[in-house]
Amino acid sequence: MPFQLTDDFLSQVEQHIANKDGLALKELLQELHFADIAEILEELNSDEATYLIKLLETELTSEALMEVDDDVREKILDRLSPKEIAAELEEMDTDDAVDMIAELDEDIQKKVIDKIVDEHHAADIVELLKYDEDTAGALMAKELVQVKETWTVAGCVREMRRQAKNVTRVHSIYVTNKQGQLTGRLSLKDLLTAGEKAHISDIFIPKVDYVTVHTENEEVARIMQKYDLEAIPVVDENGKLVGRITIDDIVDFIKDEAEKDYQMAAGLSQDVEADDTIWELTRARLPWLVLGLFGGLGSVYIMQGFEEALERFPILFFFTPLIAAMAGNVGVQSSAIIVQGLANDNVKGSLFNRLVKEVGLALINGSTLGLLVVIFGFIAGLDPLVGITIAVSMLSVIIVAALVGTFVPIILDKRGIDPAIATGPFITTSNDIFGIFLFFFISKLVLDF
Incomplete structure (x- = not known):
């Protein structure tokens, strides 16, 4: 049966640690896999986790340390001496050892390396630390x-x-x-x-x-x-x-990249976790919120320029959220597909062919949604001309949003910028502005005000 960490089992572990009963604790944990030990470590406080690391054999704890969350590992390492950290590193493959020692301050790194008994292993670690972290040199292991x-x-x-x-x-x-x-x-x-x-x-x-x-x-x-x-x-x-x-190193890398891209798409400018401090979370969230604020202010400014339209056709005001939402949704959909394609190297063909494809897709989606708006307007008793105006505006907005969502990631990728930045708040905000402007501009042309 797979190991299940229950409250009762965790209480036993905590009680043994509180009593400093190392023998009972070893007996309780002797059959567990290192991944199970890692799960336990993440549930303990830092002092308890450190006690457990010092108690168990380094062959087991070295593997467990690589499985725990980065923040948990950092707190444990802060409580270990350079000699104790060196003992953990000696049991690791060089790639894992480098990942762990890279989290330490440079002065601590030197002290730890000096405590590694195996000089060849220490030399390999020093060599790997010299490579840029986003290259194969930093990702590889020397053991083969x-x-x-x-x-x-x-x-x-x-x-x-x-x-x-x-x-x-x-x-x-x-x-x-x-x-x-x-x-x-x-x-x-x-x-x-x-x-x-x-x-x-x-x-x-x-x-x-x-x-x-x-x-x-x-x-x-x-x-x-x-x-x-x-x-x-x-x-x-x-x-x-x-x-x-x-392959396990690549899986870890892909997981980290996916998490980073997901956070970027959600409007987080740096890698954060739920347990981070308020200051760290604020620094990660605030930049994109500021972007959204200025985007909203831009939309207000645009609407002020069409004040006459709102006076003569106040019904248009109630459809601005719909237009902005459709623009943002279409842009995020398009950008998400392109970003995923760029990550998998599946975006092939010329930009012109991509343009034709996106325009065709936008025409189909826009026409369908526009027709639904016309039908809704007929049922709701709207002025037919207003219904047509909203439908044409929606079609135009969807086309523009699809093009922006498609080509912004491609352009960013060609300029060496992570295209994931083009999803989420960036595309949503820009398309909101484009969408509202197009809505009132087309309304002005159709309704002749």
Whole structure:
């Protein structure tokens, strides 16, 4: 049965911690997976969580620390000494170790690295810290299995046994030349069926997908998704094999990017969580709210310019929320589809073809909704000319909103700006302004005021 963290179980854990009964606590938790330990850590206060981390074996706690929320981990690390943090890092793969140590202040980082007993492991961590965080170099792990193309099968197997001790999961076996440059990959089946005296150069597969240390994370994710890879090797500027990226790292990256884009689409300018301070939440929310405020003031200014229309046809005032809402909704729909397509590299073809497609789609949707407005006006007893004015305005607004929602993300992407910024408040506010202006402008033309 999967582990279920109940209130009763959590109370037992808290009671054992309060009593400093380490033996009872170890016995209670001995059968749990590290993900279950992480779930418990997130429910404890910082002091209790720290006690638990110090009590349990580092093989277990190192995995659990990588599963907990960033804020929880940060509070626990603040209560651990550099030596205790170093002990946790020694049990981690280098990519996880770098992720954790990067959260510490630089002076603490140096103290922690100095306490790592395995000098080779420490050197690998220092190397990975030098890469930009959005590149494959920062995402990769140094642990992998590599063999030389000049080795025999027997020698290869002996060396693989030695290397595999330091690798959590062996996804692939990479082949390099004497200079350490990546030349291919080795099939486990071919290795097992080949004679012991056969050379790796005779059985390895020279075709292998790879990325460089400077490849952006989004491109790494795209390549792994396209070719359905569980792992991908990473090479330096000279083609030398320096690490690998596994699918779990890419899943974490995609999750983080999705959360960031979701928050950006919702009008949050930085990554925040519900438990963050009021000041942090305010800084994240306020910029987009200010944008919405100015957008609303712009709409007021536009409506003031058509004061005569509101005096002669006051019914128009009651339809302005409808026009603004339709403009914002259509813009968000269009931008969301394009942003998703850009993220998945599915936006193909020329801009002209995209223009024709969006205009056609907007004409169909706008005409349908406009017809419904005319029917509503007829049933409600509106002046037919007013009903036609609202319908034509809605059609025009939908076309413009669809074009804005489509091409703003594309333009931002071409200029190297995250297109996710084009969804949510940005598109809604701009289309509200365009929509209200078009509404009154078309009303002026049709109703002749």
